[in-house]
Amino acid sequence: MNLGKRSAGAALLAAVLLTAATGCSNKAQDNSSSGSGGGGDVQTDIGVEGKTIKLGVLTDLTAVFAALGKDLTNANTLYWKDHKVCDTYTVDLDVQDTGYVPQTGVQLYSGMKDSILAMQQTIGSPINTALAPAYEADKVVNFPSAWSKTLTEIPGTGVVGATYDVEISNGYDYLFQQGLLKEGDTVGHIYFEGEYGANGLAGSKAVAEEKNLKIIEAQIKSTDQDMSAQVTQFKAAGVKAIALTVAPGQLASVAAVAQAQGLDVPILGNNPVFAPGLLAGPTAQWLKTHLYVASPVSSFDDHADLLKSYKEAYPDVTPSLGVLVGYGMATMMNQVLDAACDNGDLTHAGVLDAFNNLKDVDTGGLVVPIRGFEKGKSPSLESFVLQPADAPGGAKVLADAFEGEFAAKIAG
Amino acid sequence: MTQFLSLLLNGVSLGAIYALIALGFVIIFKASEVVSFTQGSLLLLGAYTIARLSHPLGFWLAALAGIVVTALAALLVERLIINRLRGAPVISLAIVTIGVDIILLTELIRRIGSDILNVPHPWGGRSFRIGDVGISQNRLIAILVAGVLIAIFFAAFKYSSWGVAMRASAEDGETAALMGIRLGRVSALAWVVAGALAAVAALFLVGAPTPGVSPSVYSVSLRAFPAAILGGLDSTGGALVGGLLIGITESLAAGYQDQLLFLGRGFGDVVPYVVMIIVLLVRPSGLFGTKELTRV
Numbered sequence: 001m002n003l004g005k006r007s008a009g010a011a012l013l014a015a016v017l018l019t020a021a022t023g024c025s026n027k028a029q030d031n032s033s034s035g036s037g038g039g040g041d042v043q044t045d046i047g048v049e050g051k052t053i054k055l056g057v058l059t060d061l062t063a064v065f066a067a068l069g070k071d072l073t074n075a076n077t078l079y080w081k082d083h084k085v086c087d088t089y090t091v092d093l094d095v096q097d098t099g100y101v102p103q104t105g106v107q108l109y110s111g112m113k114d115s116i117l118a119m120q121q122t123i124g125s126p127i128n129t130a131l132a133p134a135y136e137a138d139k140v141v142n143f144p145s146a147w148s149k150t151l152t153e154i155p156g157t158g159v160v161g162a163t164y165d166v167e168i169s170n171g172y173d174y175l176f177q178q179g180l181l182k183e184g185d186t187v188g189h190i191y192f193e194g195e196y197g198a199n200g201l202a203g204s205k206a207v208a209e210e211k212n213l214k215i216i217e218a219q220i221k222s223t224d225q226d227m228s229a230q231v232t233q234f235k236a237a238g239v240k241a242i243a244l245t246v247a248p249g250q251l252a253s254v255a256a257v258a259q260a261q262g263l264d265v266p267i268l269g270n271n272p273v274f275a276p277g278l279l280a281g282p283t284a285q286w287l288k289t290h291l292y293v294a295s296p297v298s299s300f301d302d303h304a305d306l307l308k309s310y311k312e313a314y315p316d317v318t319p320s321l322g323v324l325v326g327y328g329m330a331t332m333m334n335q336v337l338d339a340a341c342d343n344g345d346l347t348h349a350g351v352l353d354a355f356n357n358l359k360d361v362d363t364g365g366l367v368v369p370i371r372g373f374e375k376g377k378s379p380s381l382e383s384f385v386l387q388p389a390d391a392p393g394g395a396k397v398l399a400d401a402f403e404g405e406f407a408a409k410i411a412g
Numbered sequence: 413m414t415q416f417l418s419l420l421l422n423g424v425s426l427g428a429i430y431a432l433i434a435l436g437f438v439i440i441f442k443a444s445e446v447v448s449f450t451q452g453s454l455l456l457l458g459a460y461t462i463a464r465l466s467h468p469l470g471f472w473l474a475a476l477a478g479i480v481v482t483a484l485a486a487l488l489v490e491r492l493i494i495n496r497l498r499g500a501p502v503i504s505l506a507i508v509t510i511g512v513d514i515i516l517l518t519e520l521i522r523r524i525g526s527d528i529l530n531v532p533h534p535w536g537g538r539s540f541r542i543g544d545v546g547i548s549q550n551r552l553i554a555i556l557v558a559g560v561l562i563a564i565f566f567a568a569f570k571y572s573s574w575g576v577a578m579r580a581s582a583e584d585g586e587t588a589a590l591m592g593i594r595l596g597r598v599s600a601l602a603w604v605v606a607g608a609l610a611a612v613a614a615l616f617l618v619g620a621p622t623p624g625v626s627p628s629v630y631s632v633s634l635r636a637f638p639a640a641i642l643g644g645l646d647s648t649g650g651a652l653v654g655g656l657l658i659g660i661t662e663s664l665a666a667g668y669q670d671q672l673l674f675l676g677r678g679f680g681d682v683v684p685y686v687v688m689i690i691v692l693l694v695r696p697s698g699l700f701g702t703k704e705l706t707r708v
Contacts, residue, residue: 261546
């Protein structure tokens, strides 16, 4: 009996080894084949079949970021329906749902990596971080929908705008310009523990150093919902503004408590704090007059055509500003692939090379101008400033993309 | 002083909501000696149902429907699972409730997604102010409702035949059954009540100053759990005192974060558990819990 088990185990092991060996040899063949893409003298490897390029999408269609994931993915799809690479190649998306679980993301990527040229979208800092070693090893160009500074350390990963620290510093600059904040004022900053919060707080601290601000820090968990204690503390300290690097739920609570306690100060947020759903809540009016969101994307005001075609294609969805991010990241990918194609090299290495050499990316005002993707540096120095309003996407533009006083120093 | 009073009032209101959830733990434990981990997902189910039904039915009907649906869901869990496993070790039943909790929670999170569902409370975001100290009307009503409900249950346990039956079945199920107490019915009723209490707590949890319904509502139950334990898992009064103790210390720890920096950032989050451990070290059965006597 024991012997039987052992021999079965040995057979299984042999089978696994054999499969692994075959897999390796297949991959080696893939890598060595070139020039067979059918694009004239353009060199290709994995992810280009005839006149079709395949890009991967690891998104969230069922978990906490499902609404954002759908908007991004729909916008990606809409973009590639109307655009080609080099006027030659059509683009197919391999859309997979990670459910916002890093382990699932890693599995799905290993399933798709032998058929894709690059990643059009990867949602979520934890998943991007989990996949970083694989993306680096496979020379994959990827656009995340997060703006943490750590993501700029991953080769080939293109953060779509300014990192959180630069972003919020531009928000501060706007408050100073408008006379809403003065040198030497006290500011309360509520932030999530972890990379997102730490990066936003770093922005506040950098500005504080320049402008002699006093920052009162309040670290919370993403599951904390009641901001009463934090706002009470801020009120007692006499803050002149509240900065937030949190999620929409906490913003709603901050607004409710500030309103209840009569703490009539501006609220400045990193872009993830805002969601159009807040405008249906009891704090809508307060938010429309007190909230300033520093954002890498514009509002639908300037992109009525995109909104129209999006609504035609997806009539059942209420579009958020995620549509602009999704369309913007697809525009950037198009420019990267066009450049690679022009160089005659649509291999993974060729695409990564084109990505690294990309300078001054303009997406027609969808996303802030990108200066280039350099390791460890914020890809952009600019941000829009938005305010909630009864408009599609729930926001209007207060300030067009601009580079604030502190941006260059923080961005590195 | 204003800061202290504001934080204190906020702590009391938060504690009142914790107490309602903790009471649910207590009632189920008293009836069946099962520690139920399903309160979190029942809480979220109540919140979700109220939010979803608010538009077609209006607030009051939706609130009622939310309470009924949550109570029925709790009853289903009891009838379909807990009741059939009667006689199984108490620890297995507790683990089973964790399983039920995860299943229900996963489905609810999928349905809620990244939206914040708003509940149109008639009192909205209005606040009540005494001098410089302000509290949302929502929280003030929560304190009153929690106080009344807890008083009712306190009386019910002591004087009603249901309360006596429940105490008897918790004390010694076999003897209680021989005395003609129908254990199944006592247990079923306890689950229904615990479900309804979770929905009432949810009703106030999704109003000002907290945002509407999001998956994070679930995490509140994890703080009510230490409240129930430190109060004494079989004591109604303990649930109230435990809830208030946790609510107030949590509020003060978060509000005086800067003064407590030597304990590290985010200390407010761990306070419920620190308080629980300290209380249990001093009084292993909780503040008001019944001491287990074992003669050797």
